[in-house]
Amino acid sequence: MHELGIVFHIIKTVERVGAENKLVQVSAVTLELGEVSGVVPQELSSCWSWAVKKTELMKEATLEIETIPALTFCEGCQKTYETVQHGRICPLCGSEHTYLVQGNEINLKEIKAH
């Protein structure tokens, strides 16, 4: 359900960019997806196939997903570690004072069109 809303927003943005650049047909859209963005890629892809068919500009567009690994910074020991593997508590010093550096992105990277 969440994924469908995201797909609608991508379509809206691509249609705006399409109009600005006088594009006829979009063949591919590349998305950067963080590992902990909360978006399920398979879910996103199935929403995509359903939703783009309803548009003229994007009816043949494929969705390409580039994954951005999630990294967390620890304020305790000033080091960075892999979020998915270790979670919120620093595996190096045990500190709870950590924050995500990258990995929650849902970015529209580029579109391929003619």
Added chain:
Amino acid sequence: MDKVRIIEIKESVFADNDREAERLRAELKREKTFLLNLMSSPGSGKTTLLMRTIEALKDKLRIGVLEADIDSAVDAEKVATTGVKTIQLHTGGMCHLDAGMTEQGLKELGTADLDLVVLENVGNLVCPAEFDTGAVKNAMILSVPEGHDKPLKYPLIFTVCDVLIINKIDVLPYFDFDLDKVKEYAHMRNPNLKLFPLSAKTGEGMDVWLDWLQQEIKDWNQTT
């Protein structure tokens, strides 16, 4: 055959929505209407808190309500019994509202003669947090039975909110809910988050929340 072109966009999927939300906020500012986005999981007491809030303020402020649900109108019908203007929005299966849907709802409601509009978002701690609705302030409700570890499990919503209402404190003795822990976890995600422990049912703690809300509405109408 036309040449294939690559167009770099390099922006968040939410960038368009964020721009729409900014525009909506600027419009609300001109109209002197304060939009509060109320979020929580289902069953946290959102509708009860909303009704108690309306009852306390409806003689001082002109209030309107946007009820967002995936389907049905039970909440809107309940809220309408308080006598304020209420509109039910159906998201058509989607788990959140975005700025565009909020704007449509506000147009339908008519905001020119309203001081406060409360948007009761879809009951969900994940998706509504991603989409800026154009609200002036975001508040979320966490109720005691849900447990104090929610800020750890759903960090984003605690980051985007200005206020955390801890509801149902009247049942604190029966649950393993640590108020200090929830404060600690929530402030770890958002040091500026304001916490209001209260019980919408008994009325305990409601005054602090109502004072905050009224002050915010006053500030919104005064600052240029």
